[in-house]
Amino acid sequence: MSATNLSVASPPSRRRLSFEWLGVTPFIIFAVMFLILPTLYLVGAAFVGRDGQFTFENIAGLFTDQIIAAYWISIRISGASAIIGALVGLAVALAIIRGRLPAGLRSAVMTFSGVASNFAGVPLAFAFISTLGRLGLVTIILKTVFDIDLYKAGFNLLSFWGLTLTYLYFQIPLMILIIAPAIDGLKKEWSEAASTLGATPWQFWRYIGLPILWPSFLGTLSLLFANAFGAIATAYALTGSSLNIVPILLYAQIRGDALQNPGLGAALALGMILITAVANIIYLVISARAERWMK
Amino acid sequence: MASEFLRVDNLTKSFGTNTVVKGVSFAFEKGEFISLLGPSGCGKTTILRMIAGFENPTSGSITVDGNDITHLKPNQRQLGMVFQAYALFPNLNVGDNIGFGLKIAGMPTEERRARVADMLKLIGLPGFEKRYPYEMSGGQQQRVALARAIAPRPRMLLLDEPLSALDAKIRVSLREEIRAIQLDLGITTVFVTHDQEEALSISDRIVVMNAGNIEQLGAPHEIYNKPATRFVATFVGQLNTIEAVVSDVAAKKVTIDGQTVSLHTLPDNAKAGAGISLTLRPEVLTVGARADNDISLTGTISDVTFLGSVIRLRVALGTNIVSLDTFNDQRTAPPVRGEPVTISLASKDLLVLAA
Amino acid sequence: MKGNRFWAWLVFGIGAAYFLVPLIATFEFSLRMRRGYYSFDSYASVFSDPRFQATFGYSVVIGILAIIVGILVVVPAVYFVRLRMPWLRPFVEFLTLMPLIIPAIILVYGYIRLYNSSSIIPFTGSALGTDILLTCAYVTLALPYMYRAVDTGMRTIDVQTLTEAAQIAGAKTPQIIGRIILPNILVAVLSGAFLTFAIVIGEFTIASLLNRPAFGPYLQNIGANRAYEPAALAIISFIITWGAMGMINVLGRFAPRTSARTD
Known part of the structure; x- marks a missing residue:
């Protein structure tokens, strides 16, 4: 050939x-x-001014309190939802695959994960408003049955933790879907070999299981980060434009293009690209080192 | 010696309604190489996995060196195990793989490094510490797996079909190596295999299993030469079966495809005119006559298979077809299909079974 | 070993609660439209809204177009890269991963700036042009999933051998792709198609910024103006997504299994 x-x-x-x-x-x-x-x-x-000349003005324009705060809260929400989502997703995936649960449970969870990981955007916001909004079922039950007023206790769905909790609804299933094949790749003989060599289950995970999963874990983590960082529909439907995160800022910027500065919009976008790129470069560097034992 | 080291008592294992090991008992001495031989599904692997502690017996007990280990966790049993698919930890290099058990046991780094180097010398891979499993051939990986299993000086070594994944040539050389290392260390070893040649060549004693029961337990030559059951006779080695008809009970004469011969013995309930089965190994048959062979049969060569040093013939005696091996003689032409041939055997080598 | 199972159940239980409670709460909320007792009024209100029918229909059409364009773009590329140009593979894989890393809002912002009415390719100059751009944007969004599905399908059936066998039998390349490869990867392609559909049907960002009357912007609009209908729409969307994923699951049972399956 x-x-x-x-x-x-x-x-x-x-x-x-x-x-x-x-x-x-x-x-x-x-x-x-x-x-x-x-x-x-x-x-x-991002480097072209209103007059069509090369400039750093747009980049400099990013360094206002409002925009820096927006980047910071975006990074925090994406980071928190990615890390928590990855850890919880890993735990659930381990539970259904290695936890000796009934076999049917696994395929049920995988199917549900496929649905939930795609159940993002506007409908997800509606679901969480119905659950944890001021009139949401959980909010009301907690207030009437357990006498706990979430909102008086400082909780707000339109806050850092509210948005993180909402994002987890698609982050955790995505982690489960991506990490499950990696967990399947862990051969039963590895844990058996470790146990005949005297290792406890915890020692097996410490020295063998988790190190083998580490590159996949990191890869998924950076994917989850990018996933949350670019997400706008859920946040927009939850909060309108009241929550100051970067995608919503950019969205407002695009809608109001005529009035505002197109260079600044491009600079905002460049900042988002750079941050997701950095997340992925960190992943590539760490996984290249972690994967030296792989082909 | 002579002290009992591994004892398995009335061991039973059921998965749901399916009983795969049915009250198996055996005992072996220290330093013996024991093979569990049988077809897949006979329960041999389940027994090994119960000894290792991966499966809980439904009933019965396992004793090693006087200690009942039936209910110990695998990591408390101090046994070494080698798996069919190597099962080396892919994220650890060879040195760390072999040193894993030592590290878990808390051996200081220096001592550990020395022991790992010794082990690598023992398996003929000195200086391989920094390699990763994926950089090695299957045979090398399996040797590392062996070193990893014996590095912590376990009380016993368990081998679960360790040669099945390897090429034919490496399989033979590694099996000799395993036996040499086992004799050298004097470590009691339980070897699971479905390959009768492997079991015969490597073992001190063999347990032949079928459908969850022991068919026969004995030294390789006993198993091969004096199979206790029809299953053992057919499973271990090649076997010819000849259908014959009893023609004279008193004179112990039978008719094979029209040719009448005298046997050494007949079943007690034999009646004239009844069918019986005769079984014999290919190697007890000779082409032509031989001094101590008292039975001669004539037939036609129906097939010739050239196997190198040996030529396997199939000879049609009529409806019965037997196979036999003759040595390849470079000075004479090999037999040709369709040729008439006379074969002979000694009646005492026949195993007589009622049909 | 037994403790192991306890933890597994615990983790599973907490996870199940987190995922089921919002669904139950949303359903309960969607029934609260009439004061005092539960009713399906909110659903009736949604289904009778002509804008619901119009936007949903529009999104379905765009979704189907995106699936067709996606198949036409992805299948030949995967086939030739697998078969003849493996050196192109890392590059193609990188491209298909880009939509997962670059947010949709950035892509659509780029489209708006690049393909405006005064550019060489003025997609956004007309409604039809914008529809085409929206379709292409959705193909891009679904690219990672479509590519992966088709690539997995081709790996399973061993295109190399199939192609060589067809060549020996005298088939030409278009015949090979149309008659041999496509039928064999049909299940994989359909999985990619349903996944595309699930992603596209309620998409908000791109449709909204391109000002198209799609289902996603409609959902957002209802959310901002009504109380109980959003909950009903969330349940409807969940059922649609479930349907698409369920189809993939059902199709999976008909997928050819790889012969070289190692456990």
């Missing part, structure tokens, strides 16, 4: 070669038009 590919001179091979490019070209054009160019355009636009 490779031999026919190498002999480019013969006509039939050349035709096949062009077929190959014909097959891949739509994909490449698509990726360039709808992924690469828009991203690069924004990166470039």
Whole structure:
């Protein structure tokens, strides 16, 4: 097969070669038009002023109290929901796969995770308003039955913890879906071998199980971070534009483009790209070191 | 010696309504190499896993060196185990794999390093400490797995089909190596296999199992030469079965495809005209006559398989077809299909079973 | 070993509570429209709203278009990369992962700036152009999932051998893809399609910023203006998502199994 590919001179091979490019070209054009160019355009636009000249003004414009606060709360919410989501997701996945629970439970949880991880956006916000909003079922039950007033105790669905709790609804299932194959990859013999060598279950997880899962865990963590960092629909439907997180800021900026500064919008976008990129670079560096034992 | 080291008493294991081990008992001495041999599903692996502590027996007990270990957790049993698929920890290098049990036991780093180096020398892979499992061949990985199992000096070594995943050549060389190391350390070893050749070549004693029961327990030559049951006879080694008809009970004569021969013995209930089965190993048959062979049969060569040093023939005596091996003689042409042939055997080598 | 199972049940129980309580609460809330007793009034109100029908229909159409375009773009690319251009693979995989890393809001912002009415490709200059752009945006959003589904499907059936067998039998490349490969990866492609549908149907950000009358912006609008209908819509959306995922599960039973399955 490779031999026919190498002999480019013969006509039939050349035709096949062009077929190959014909097959891949739509994909490449698509990726360039709808992924690469828009991203690069924004990166470039972040350095162009109103007068069309190169400038750092837009970047400098990010350093206002409001925008820095927005980035900070976005990073905190994304970080918290990613870390908690990853840990809880890992625990649930371990429980259903390695916890000797009834077999049917696993497929039920996996199916539900597929649904819940896609149940993001506006409807999710509605669900949490119905649950933990001021008139939500849980809020009311806690108040009438247990005499606990969540909102008097300082809880607010439109806050850091409220939004984090809401985001977990799609973060945890996403973690379960991605980490489950990695846990399946842990061979039963590894824990058996460890136990015949005198290791307790905890020692097995400490030295073998968790180190093997570590790269997958980190990879999913950075994915969860990006997932939450770019999420806007849930937050917007929950809070309108009252909560000051970066995607909502950018959303407002885009809607009001005519009045506001397009360069600043591009700079906001550049900041988001950089932060998700950094999260992924951290993952790549750590996992490259953790995966030195893999092919 | 002569003291009992491993004792399994009336061991039973059921999964739901399915009983896979049915009241098995045996006892072995210190330093013995024991094989559990049988087809898949015979319960041999379940017994090994109960000895290791991965399965709880439904009833019965397991004693090692006088201590009842039936209800101990696997990590309290001080046994070494080698698995079919190596089961090396992929995130640890070879040195850390072999040193894992020592580290868990709290051995100081220096001592551990020395023991790991000794182990690597023992398995013929000195200096491999820093390699990772994925960088090694299957045979090398399995040797590391062996070193990991014996590094903490366990009371007993358990081998769960450790050669099944390897190439034929490495399988033979590694099996010899395992036996040499086992003899060297004098460690009592239980080896599970479905391969009768492996079991025969490596063991001090073999437990042949079928459907959760022991069929026979004995030294390899006893198992092979004096199979206690029909199952053992057919499972261990090649076996020919010849259907014959009793023609004269007093003279112990039977007819095989029209040819009448005298046997050494007949079943007690044999009646003239009744069918009986005769079984014999291929190697007791000889092409042509031989001094101490008292039975001769004629037939036609129906198939010739050239196996290198040996040529396997199938000879049709009529409806009965037997196979036999002859050595390859470079100076004469091999037998040809369709040729008439005379084969002979000694009547005392026949195993006679009522049909 | 027994303690192990206790912890597993505990973790499972807490997880189940977290995931089920909001669903129960939302359902309960959706029944509260009439004072004093439970009713399905909110659902009746939703279904009789002409905007619900219009926006839902619009999103379904855009979703189906996105699925078709997605299949046309992804299947040939995966096939040729697997078969003839494996060196392109890391690059293609990186591209398909980009939509998971770059937020949708940034992509759509780029589209708006890049393809405005005064640009060379003025997608946003007309309603039809914007519909096309929205479709392409949804293909992009679903790209990681569609690519993965198709790639897994092709790995399972061993395209290499199938292709060589078809070539020996005299088939040409378009025939091979259309008659041999596609039917064999149909289940994988359909899984990708349902996943695309689940992602697209209630999508808010892109549709809203492109000003299209889609289901997502409608949901948001209802949420801002009504009390009980949002809960009903959340339940309806959950059922739609469940339906799409359920289809994938059902299809999975018909998927060809890889012969080289290692446990």
